[in-house]
Amino acid sequence: MTGKQTVLYIIRKVAELLATLLLVSLLTFLAFSVIPGDTARVMLGANATQEQVEVLREELGLNRPLPVRYLSWLGGAFTGNLGNSTQYRTDVAKLIANRLPVTLGMSILAFVMIIAISYPLAILSSRKPGKFADQVCSVLGHILFAIPPFVLSLLLILIFGSILKNFTIGNYVAPNVDFGIYLQSLLLPAFAIALPKIAMTFKFLRSSMIEQKASDHVATAKSHGLSDLKIMFKHILPNSNVSSITVISLVLSDILGGSLIVEQVFNLPGLGRLLLSAISQRDFPLLSGIVFYLALVTVLLYFAADIFSSLSDPRIRIR
Amino acid sequence: MNGNVDTSRAKRFYTVGILLLSVVVICFLISLFWTPYDPYATDAAAKLLPPSSAHPFGTDNFGRDVLSRVMSAAKFTVFISVAGVTIALILGTLTGLPAGYFGGFTDKSIMLVNNSIMCFPGILLALVAVAVFGASMYNVVWALGLVFAPTFARVYRAGTLEIKEYDYITHARVMGVRPVRIMLLHILPNLVPQLLPATVIGLANMTLFESGMSYLGLGVQPPDASFGKMLAESQAYIRVAPWLVIFPSLMLVFYILGLYFVSEGMRVSLTKGGGT
Numbered sequence: 234m235t236g237k238q239t240v241l242y243i244i245r246k247v248a249e250l251l252a253t254l255l256l257v258s259l260l261t262f263l264a265f266s267v268i269p270g271d272t273a274r275v276m277l278g279a280n281a282t283q284e285q286v287e288v289l290r291e292e293l294g295l296n297r298p299l300p301v302r303y304l305s306w307l308g309g310a311f312t313g314n315l316g317n318s319t320q321y322r323t324d325v326a327k328l329i330a331n332r333l334p335v336t337l338g339m340s341i342l343a344f345v346m347i348i349a350i351s352y353p354l355a356i357l358s359s360r361k362p363g364k365f366a367d368q369v370c371s372v373l374g375h376i377l378f379a380i381p382p383f384v385l386s387l388l389l390i391l392i393f394g395s396i397l398k399n400f401t402i403g404n405y406v407a408p409n410v411d412f413g414i415y416l417q418s419l420l421l422p423a424f425a426i427a428l429p430k431i432a433m434t435f436k437f438l439r440s441s442m443i444e445q446k447a448s449d450h451v452a453t454a455k456s457h458g459l460s461d462l463k464i465m466f467k468h469i470l471p472n473s474n475v476s477s478i479t480v481i482s483l484v485l486s487d488i489l490g491g492s493l494i495v496e497q498v499f500n501l502p503g504l505g506r507l508l509l510s511a512i513s514q515r516d517f518p519l520l521s522g523i524v525f526y527l528a529l530v531t532v533l534l535y536f537a538a539d540i541f542s543s544l545s546d547p548r549i550r551i552r
Numbered sequence: 553m554n555g556n557v558d559t560s561r562a563k564r565f566y567t568v569g570i571l572l573l574s575v576v577v578i579c580f581l582i583s584l585f586w587t588p589y590d591p592y593a594t595d596a597a598a599k600l601l602p603p604s605s606a607h608p609f610g611t612d613n614f615g616r617d618v619l620s621r622v623m624s625a626a627k628f629t630v631f632i633s634v635a636g637v638t639i640a641l642i643l644g645t646l647t648g649l650p651a652g653y654f655g656g657f658t659d660k661s662i663m664l665v666n667n668s669i670m671c672f673p674g675i676l677l678a679l680v681a682v683a684v685f686g687a688s689m690y691n692v693v694w695a696l697g698l699v700f701a702p703t704f705a706r707v708y709r710a711g712t713l714e715i716k717e718y719d720y721i722t723h724a725r726v727m728g729v730r731p732v733r734i735m736l737l738h739i740l741p742n743l744v745p746q747l748l749p750a751t752v753i754g755l756a757n758m759t760l761f762e763s764g765m766s767y768l769g770l771g772v773q774p775p776d777a778s779f780g781k782m783l784a785e786s787q788a789y790i791r792v793a794p795w796l797v798i799f800p801s802l803m804l805v806f807y808i809l810g811l812y813f814v815s816e817g818m819r820v821s822l823t824k825g826g827g828t
Contacts, residue, residue, distance in 0.1 A: 252664070253667065253668055253671060256664065256665070256668040257668050257671050257672070260668055260669065260672075264680060264681075264684065265684070375809070375812065375813070375816075376805075376809060378812065379756070379805055379808040379809035379812050380801075380805050380808075381760050381763055381764055381804070381808075383763075383764055383767050383780075383783070384763070384783065384801045384804060384805065387783060387787065387790065387797050387801065388797070388801065390790060391790055391794055391797060391798075394790065394791060395794075486673055487673070489673055490673035490674060490675040490676060491675075493673075493675060493676065493679075494675070494764045494767065494768060497767070497768060498767075498787070508676075508679065509768060511683075512679065512680075512682075512683035512770065515683075520680065520683065523676075524672065524676060524680055527672070527673055527676055528671050528672045528673075528676075531671050531672070531673060532671045535671070
């Protein structure tokens with residue numbers, strides 16, 4: 234394992250990243266260009282006059298040839314200039330940035346919950362596989378995995394509502410106004426998104442830890458008289474972490490998708506709400522902006538996961 | 553882990569899974585011929601009634617019988633997931649088989665497009681497809697089929713890569729059998745063991761997506777009933793009429809959980825020793 238190989242590996246990964254981003258941007262652009270019929274007409278609806286359609290065509294630059302439009306859109310996408318929303322009449326990037334505190338805050342909160350809950354439970358379960366604690370966790374995991382986050386949200390509202398008589402879904406407050414209330418308003422939705430993913434991460438970690446425990450290096454460590462705690466943190470967890478990086482990157486992109494729907498249940502003004510209004514108003518500049526940026530985040534997450542796993546497991550770099 | 557433990561584990565998963573699934577499938581089959589009430593008939597005198605012998609699951613804010621609507625919703629849920637998976641399977645065959653069989657440039661280009669599609673959060677892609685082409689049940693089926701096709705293509709490709717190395721395939725090739733015939737007659741049937749669990753999981757994941765889309769109002773359109781839409785409509789009455797939330801949720805979870813258990817059983821029984 235030399236430094237040269239590491240550099241080569243990273244260069245190859247960055248090239249792959251750029252190719253993927255280019256293709257993702259092309260797909261996003263094409264999705265809104267192959268709409269059957271006149272795009273401007275579709276956006277305005279059947280009742281619009283011919284002049285209105287012409288004005289919008291001019292505004293969106295639809296009269297230019299497709300490749301030119303793509304290049305200018307691509308340039309805009311990477312410089313944060315995606316044009317104006319036809320519905321709000323403001324900059325798309327600004328609209329998206331305004332909604333980020335909700336979606337991002339909820340995703341981070343959900344992620345913290347996933348790590349904080351799934352790791353201890355997996356360690357507990359893998360101590361004595363097949364015993365009572367493990368059985369309970371595994372059965373609960375199977376069930377939680379199968380409940381859609383928006384259904385969990387409703388059930389949580391129902392449960393909290395019947396226990397705490399005065400419980401109402403908290404109104405959203407911007408983080409710069411009151412950070413405490415902001416966190417509070419995101420707690421329950423984040424939990425609803427996190428639960429199925431906790432189940433998924435738990436299931437994966439548990440089987441990975443059980444596998445590790447049966448391996449030779451753990452048996453050697455045990456024969457050297459190391460304590461269970463030391464074996465867990467020095468010999469089992471580091472290995473489980475390597476394999477869980479990929480799973481965690483998948484979980485993260487799922488969290489983003491899940492938050493789009495859960496926001497709606499809790500009436501939070503996040504990206505999901507923006508997306509829905511863009512869909513119902515046929516605001517294609519805004520829609521393509523949201524789609525592209527969410528895909529961008531996902532691609533970068535996968536990229537980061539690849540780099541992290543190669544740093545923690547040198548074997549990956551030589552493949 | 554020894555074989556006996558695995559078989560009994562698999563059996564347990566199958567039993568519970570099929571039991572849960574049969575609740576939904578029986579509702580679906582009966583609803584084709586009969587429901588206790590007309591699922592679309594409103595009754596102003598019977599609004600928000602709690603469960604009783606006349607209405608075992610209660611009634612909703614329009615006085616519609618919840619049991620009848622749940623039964624009718626099962627029909628749409630089962631139909632959408634089965635139709636969507638069928639489309640994904642067909643698209644997967646068309647892309648994954650040639651990618652694995654021919655390799656090289658064909659493989660590279662197909663997989664590049666595939667991987668790029670997988671970079672979009674699935675639910676986002678499905679929502680956008682429906683947004684562009686209009687919200688209707690059939691568009692949801694198409695959108696879900698497209699979104700899930702890359703996942704299936706991967707399964708096809710991985711299996712084809714392995715099977716094409718077998719002697720009988722080389723033999724067929726030497727005898728001059730055309731590639732299309734080799735792929736469809738000699739490789740495809742051997743992919744069934746890998747495809748079966750993927751298909752069952754696909755059904756479950758599609759139902760997760762469809763229910764979410766219907767909840768947002770971009771799936772099954774009213775007045776047709778779907779679990780997602782029923783839950784969206786009942787949210788305002790969650791305090792006064794919790795049965796409106798509980799019964800559709802239960803049915804939805806039964807279906808998804810049943811599918812997961814069946815696929816888990818398949819996984820345990822098809823991959824020996826993978827039962828941890």
